[in-house]
Amino acid sequence: MKFRYAMVCSSNQNRSMEAHYLLKREGFDVCSYGTGAHVKLPGPSLREPNVYDFGTPYKQMFDELRRKDSELYKRNGILPMLKRNAGVKVAPQRWQLNASDGTFDVVITFEEKVFDMVIEDLHNREHVLMKPVLVINLEVKDNHEEAAVGARLTLDLCQELEATDSWEDNIDNILSTFERQNRRKLVYSISFY
Incomplete structure (x- = not known):
């Protein structure tokens, strides 16, 4: 089937x-x-997540987090995850x-x-x-x-x-x-x- x-x-x-x-x-x-209610990605601390609305393009999230702290978000796997996600679809739903x-x-x-x-x-x-x-x-x-x-x-x-x-x-x-x-x-x- x-x-x-x-x-x-x-x-x-x-x-x-x-x-x-x-x-x-x-x-x-x-x-x-x-x-x-929102897309929540890890931030610099547990109390500081990165929060996005559903529908925000993965590429936009990637670019913003890379500008904020490229090393941190590379090290914790968020940038590679967002790059993978952008290759699958435009934005979270x-x-x-x-x-x-x-x-x-x-x-x-x-x-x-x-x-x-x-x-x-x-x-x-x-x-x-x-x-x-x-x-x-x-x-x-x-x-x-x-x-x-x-x-x-x-x-x-x-x-x-x-x-x-x-x-x-x-x-x-x-x-x-x-x-x-x-x-x-x-x-x-x-x-x-």
Whole structure:
């Protein structure tokens, strides 16, 4: 089967974009989103994050942070991350504003609170199409190394989903096999558009 995927994380655009980048490179139909009110990137201290509105181009973020402190943002991986993101799409998008047309078959989140937000958002929508959407949470720590591991695991999971004739009939088996092989717990729910 050929699915349309959405990768969703909170607000810093690391985990969802790493997965988006890898899946896109492998030929998957994929988009990525954040669920926060703003895009928040690490700053010089925890109390001084860099905050951007969704829709702000990655190139603009990259240029601003490079001007602020090129060495700091290179060292903490933010500039390379923004460069990768700009190669995938123009700007970050917010799930609640951009993912309402019912075109996704599978939504993958990378933390439980985001999974809960996506499920709540889908349940609060009018279910006009009655088209099922599979929502899976694969818990991934928010750092560059874990984002890369999470992206590879996401690719493996998506390849398993693509290999089945009917995910509705095989989802429990697919996910339990994945959990056993990768020692990662998955949570899933089925919602509707």
